Amino acid sequence: MAGRVDLDGNPIKQITICMIGAGGFIGSHLCEKLLSETPHKVLAVDVYSDKIKHLLEPATVTWADRIQFHRINIKNDSRLEGLIKMADLTINLAAICTPADYNTRPLDTIYSNFIDALPVVKYCSENGKRLIHFSTCEVYGKTIGAFLPEDSPLRQDPAYYVLKEDTSPCIFGPIEKQRWSYACAKQLIERLVYAEGAENGLEFTIVRPFNWIGPRMDFIPGIDGPSEGVPRVLACFSNNLLRREPLKLVDGGESQRTFIYIKDAIEAVLLMIENPARANGHIFNVGNPNNEVTVRQLAEMMTKVYSKVSGESSIETPTIDVSSKEFYGEGYDDSDKRIPDMTIINRQLGWNPKTSLWDLLESTLTYQHRTYAEAVKQAMSKTTAN
Ligand SMILES: NC(=O)c1ccc[n+]([C@@H]2O[C@H](COP(=O)([O-])OP(=O)(O)OC[C@H]3O[C@@H](n4cnc5c(N)ncnc54)[C@H](O)[C@@H]3O)[C@@H](O)[C@H]2O)c1
Numbered sequence: 001m002a003g004r005v006d007l008d009g010n011p012i013k014q015i016t017i018c019m020i021g022a023g024g025f026i027g028s029h030l031c032e033k034l035l036s037e038t039p040h041k042v043l044a045v046d047v048y049s050d051k052i053k054h055l056l057e058p059a060t061v062t063w064a065d066r067i068q069f070h071r072i073n074i075k076n077d078s079r080l081e082g083l084i085k086m087a088d089l090t091i092n093l094a095a096i097c098t099p100a101d102y103n104t105r106p107l108d109t110i111y112s113n114f115i116d117a118l119p120v121v122k123y124c125s126e127n128g129k130r131l132i133h134f135s136t137c138e139v140y141g142k143t144i145g146a147f148l149p150e151d152s153p154l155r156q157d158p159a160y161y162v163l164k165e166d167t168s169p170c171i172f173g174p175i176e177k178q179r180w181s182y183a184c185a186k187q188l189i190e191r192l193v194y195a196e197g198a199e200n201g202l203e204f205t206i207v208r209p210f211n212w213i214g215p216r217m218d219f220i221p222g223i224d225g226p227s228e229g230v231p232r233v234l235a236c237f238s239n240n241l242l243r244r245e246p247l248k249l250v251d252g253g254e255s256q257r258t259f260i261y262i263k264d265a266i267e268a269v270l271l272m273i274e275n276p277a278r279a280n281g282h283i284f285n286v287g288n289p290n291n292e293v294t295v296r297q298l299a300e301m302m303t304k305v306y307s308k309v310s311g312e313s314s315i316e317t318p319t320i321d322v323s324s325k326e327f328y329g330e331g332y333d334d335s336d337k338r339i340p341d342m343t344i345i346n347r348q349l350g351w352n353p354k355t356s357l358w359d360l361l362e363s364t365l366t367y368q369h370r371t372y373a374e375a376v377k378q379a380m381s382k383t384t385a386n
């Protein structure tokens with residue numbers, strides 16, 4: 001760790017980071033990276049700590065003095081401002097961010113993504129502290145191309161679908177499509193952070209993740225999360241594969257996504273943390289434009305990869321179609337296509353993703369199989385016996 005320098009060759013000083021939402025998927029990987037590869041200290045804030053348990057248990061770790069866990073709900077805890085004041089940088093990851101909640105719990109979604117984030121922005125601004133705020137690629141909503149006729153040649157023109165931080169519009173559906181409650185709340189908090197920068201000099205960076213996936217993402221229903229819960233697509237499909245049931249394709253699985261390996265994405269976040277002069281005042285897309293698939297193609301690839309890593313043959317009918325109303329309920333809508341433009345992050349931080357979709361699925365599904373296969377088998381045999 002000695003002699004670490006930033007992108008401009010300046011020595012990197014040890015800092016203290018207040019990480020809110022540190023116990024989640026992204027937070028757990030970021031904590032791991034900071035503790036194992038940097039000298040920085042982490043004040044980890046969350047209501048849960050299961051995903052960072054391995055980093056907190058003193059017997060196993062050499063970095064025990066560099067991480068503190070604070071079980072705090074940021075909705076209503078006066079300790080938050082003190083922690084932000086103690087830190088040089090605050091990273092806010094806390095959010096409700098599973099699409100199944102957006103249309104079924106729109107109030108919780110809006111409060112979590114906008115109202116609960118307000119004090120964090122305020123405390124950073126008032127105390128002159130730097131903020132890295134996690135937004136989402138969902139702020140782009142649908143592409144301009146989605147509104148062109150099906151056979152329009154313009155649909156092939158990147159100008160109509162590549163998503164650029166500084167020029168693309170945010171296109172959401174009508175209010176009754178409550179899917180957009182999350183995107184809209186995230187957009188408003190982005191605008192607030194940006195305005196604090198413009199009017200009050202807040203030093204900020206906004207991150208727009210494009211479908212980061214990997215180990216520890218969400219939960220497997222009935223194993224380490226509620227049986228009726230609906231996680232994001234990686235965990236939904238993993239659950240189906242573990243239970244040897246067909247993967248459910250919502251509305252034909254035609255939507256397109258670009259998936260990035262969590263470990264690649266975390267490299268980008270570390271560059272932002274350690275290069276404030278290059279990251280402050282910017283909004284960054286963080287994704288892998290080379291890993292684009294339809295959800296149907298994702299299901300097919302995950303089926304093949306799971307077969308390889310588990311040694312089990314795939315089932316006869318690997319996928320089934322299901323309507324979005326049946327799967328998510330009333331008010332669901334979808335982003336059609338999400339390709340990040342990489343110009344700004346390339347220019348400011350010289351960062352590029354490395355891992356192919358096949359490779360990232362291979363390591364992630366190996367983890368899912370090792371972590372869950374036995375527990376799922378036991379849970380299924382109990383259900384059959386009853
Ligand atoms: N994973 C992705 O691909 C992705 C994509 C777009 C945006 N994001 C954004 O990145 C951030 C982190 O996402 P993630 O995938 O790690 O989600 P996650 O759900 O795994 O992590 C969020 C964490 O925040 C915590 N949290 C929520 N409300 C809290 C509160 N009131 N007080 C304290 N802790 C609270 C949760 O307990 C959880 O551990 C979110 O803001 C999300 O919107 C993620």
Ligand SMILES: O=c1ccn([C@@H]2O[C@H](COP(=O)(O)OP(=O)(O)O[C@H]3OC[C@](O)(CO)[C@H]3O)[C@@H](O)[C@H]2O)c(=O)[nH]1
Pocket residue numbers: 097098099136137138182209210211231232233234236237247248249250251253255257295334335
């Ligand atoms: O069993 C399933 C589950 C989902 N789908 C479809 O897959 C697409 C992707 O779904 P998911 O990963 O759950 O979420 P989104 O990409 O739509 O939204 C996320 O993007 C970033 C973030 O902000 C945070 O992670 C979140 O909002 C989608 O088309 C589903 O309908 C499926 O077919 N089967």
